[in-house]
Amino acid sequence: MADIFALDTSNYTTSTALFRDGEIFQQKQLLPVRKGELGLRQSDAVFHHVQQLPELTEALFAQTSRSTLQAVGCSSRPRTLPGSYMPCFTVGHGAARLLAAVHGVPLYTFSHQQGHIAAALWSAQRLDLFEKPFLAFHVSGGTTEAVLAAPAADEPFHVRLLAQSLDLKGGQAVDRVGRLLGLPFPAGPELEKLAAQSDAAFRIRPSMKGADCSLSGIENQCARQKAEGVPPQDIAKYCLCSLLAALDAMAAALLREHPGLPLVFAGGVMSNRFIRTALTEKYGACFAEPAFSADNAAGIAVLTARREGLL
Template sequence: MPDILAFDTSNYTTSTALFRDRKIYQQKHLLPVKKGELGLRQSDAVFHHVQQLPDLLEELLRQTPLQDLKAVGCSTRPRTQPGSYMPCFTVGHGAARQTAACFGVPLHTFSHQQGHIAAALWSAGRLDLFERPFLAFHVSGGTTEAVLTQPGTEEPFTVTLLAQSLDLKGGQAVDRVGRMLGLPFPAGPELEKLAAQSQVQFRIHPSMKGADCSLSGIENKCLKMQSDGRPAADTAKYCLCSLLAALDAMAAALLKEHPGLPLVFAGGVMANQFIRKALTEKYGACFAEPAFSADNAAGVAVLTACREGLL
């Protein structure tokens, strides 16, 4: 069967993936972030991608050797909107260009956000949504957006921004509260474990402006809870409950404007089982499995395979 090779060098993860016979094999590794810090400068991210990408590609191809490379795919920018750019994506783009040129195969480029959405659809078994409109949420360290996704002509799907966070992003809120509580970066998995220890029930009134949300109040409230001596588990749970309330309010507002459309949630923050359970029960929403929630090249491989007629 033909092979598809994909690259994604995002702000937090170096990732490679191979698509063959409707199966995905991937290798990825977080960029190293110093203890107590909440991210990397772009120059440092580029450096670490350059260092990590050859090792990951060697490991991927050692486990699953290339047989018949048909095309190469990569992410080149954070979003599809004009002017969307981050230097770290040039590393994966450069590797993809070199590989495509060496093998004489086509190169397909996408946005990082498109890759996240495609990975969610793949892992949820809902590639059928490529053929109809749906609402997709992308919630990560650098993005909290809801977009209208529709079938494209040249693209598998097009993306139109509908709503977003007006200040802090979902992943930023999680990581800032995590640092406050002494958790490692990225804080999502440990914050979820800590929150599970709390028995407190919170009633959250999210800060909304239409379908847009504001998340900066989460950090401020959690700081006050900590200074008041509240248990760390309660603070962690408040953070996640607040994020859930904002996403719920966004979804409700958008469904009033676009009734009946399916909901898809993608991005690293959406690996959280507490948020996933609540939104799945209320809306029947689709979520990526944890291995396909965080930054990955798998979605790019799916999109490339789609363009090449392998799906």
């Protein structure tokens, strides 16, 4: 047996993963955020990663028997774009370099976005899409983008930005409405539970500019509804319906330009069952299971395993 060890130190989660014999083991932990706040400064994120990474690594290897280390992978940047940088990723990159050097094994670096997409392909059992073009949505606290992913010689897949949110990101909208309703950060799971209690129906016209969307109106409308005494569960459902309407409109616009391409949805916001069900039924889209939707090192482990010829 030989292990692939992977790290991801995003702005929200410290994550480790181990790929062995076609199975992935994970240990991850959210970064602590003070009540009422919607995130962390990068300096605080770096500090917490330094504290959490050793504990998670110990827990991961305690979860499995020891084996030979074959390669190490990590996310070193947010996206595969020139100048893409975020300090929190230097923690995982540095630890991965150290581990690879000590063991004398290869180190592979990828973008956080590539890891998200790869985790979705693994979870949806669609690794075949690595060999063909597809449309991938990455929807999280810091990103709402749709990219064209295609095979590449020097990358697991090349990504080209096709559409995005022009203001608030999907996760930001969810978390801001969550704070408005007194929900903990990150608000996605609790907002979903609250929305499930609503019987309200909405007809929403998303704010679009071509295939790009604008999500800032979601927060404004939810604040107005709260001031008017609309029940919290209806506000929560309106938020999710609005986000769904925007993603639906983006997907429809992109499929007109790229007909027939498979749709893949990745990122923490895409663990929402309400959104997942609607887009799966309409487009036959691929989604990651919740354990592989939020920030995780599993996709980095998959990409590293592919570089090593194990997948």
